[in-house]
Amino acid sequence: AEGGNAEAGKTKSATCAACHGADGNSTNPEWPKLAGQHPSYILKQLMNFKNDERVNPSMTPMAKPLSDTDMADLAAYFSSQTAKPGEADQSKVTLGEQVYKGGNNATGVAACAACHGPNGAGNPAANFPSLHGQHVTYIKNQLNSFRKGERANDAGKMMRNIATGMTDVEIDAVAEYIAGL
Ligand code: HEM
Ligand code: HEM
Secondary structure, three states, X not given: OOOOOHHHHHHHOHHHHHHHOOOOOOOOOOOOOXXXXXXXXXXXXXXXXXXXXXXXXXXXXXXXXXXXXXXXHHHHHHHOOOOOOOOOOOOOHHXXXXXXXXXXXXXXXXXXXXXXXXXXXXXXHHOEOOOOOOOHHHHHHHHHHHHHOOOOOOHHHHHHHHHXXXXXXXXXXXXXXXXXX
16 A cells, blocks of 8 residues: 555554454454455545544554554555455345445435445545445444544545435445445
8 A cells, every 4th residue: 555565564463453353354343344445545544543533442542653654554464455255134135235226315315336336345546445344333333423423534524424314224224235245
């Protein structure tokens, strides 16, 4: 990423591995998978935690001491790993797919696929994150956090505007669908 060194990042990732997994596949569903995430997005999140633009009691103290080189190396390492696919609750994927691919015209919810891609791969050039294989619980937490305005590091309020229009049922269903992508 942006010149990061994955080998150096691997060495620096020992403290991260406790939560995010040695290969970036966390087991606790509240901790995001980082494997395969775009380096530019990982870098942005680490900078946002360091600058208090995104706040989390676990992550803030982890990000504070990192240098720009550390962040780039860590981003290169985790992005080079492969995300393990998640498992979707099949009873919810029909609604989830509808929201993901089509949004909700009646309530002004934009289609997720427009930015995150039909398969959840995101778009590194635009810094739209990959959602591939992400944990259902983590996705729901982030959507709720955007909806409440507690997570406010999305440029142009892209995610806050979308999440504000979503119902709990839509959030639950789309998270299940994404986990199976
Ligand atoms: C989120 C990296 C250590 C727990 C994140 C994110 C990144 C990251 C890039 C944002 C992911 C996303 O937006 O998809 C790192 C690195 C670490 C580290 C590079 C080591 C230097 C830890 C540790 C813990 C932890 C040790 C647990 C004690 C979490 C949690 C979140 C998170 C709970 C989600 C925060 C939220 O809900 O907003 N981490 N992490 N991380 N990390 Fe870490
Ligand atoms: C971030 C879901 C629509 C742009 C996220 C995250 C989730 C998510 C879960 C957090 C990822 C993480 O922390 O790893 C969704 C869902 C959508 C949707 C379910 C449809 C209902 C969109 C659309 C756009 C967009 C239409 C573009 C207009 C972004 C951006 C971020 C993001 C830029 C990263 C914000 C940051 O820099 O922290 N989205 N998204 N999303 N999404 Fe969406």
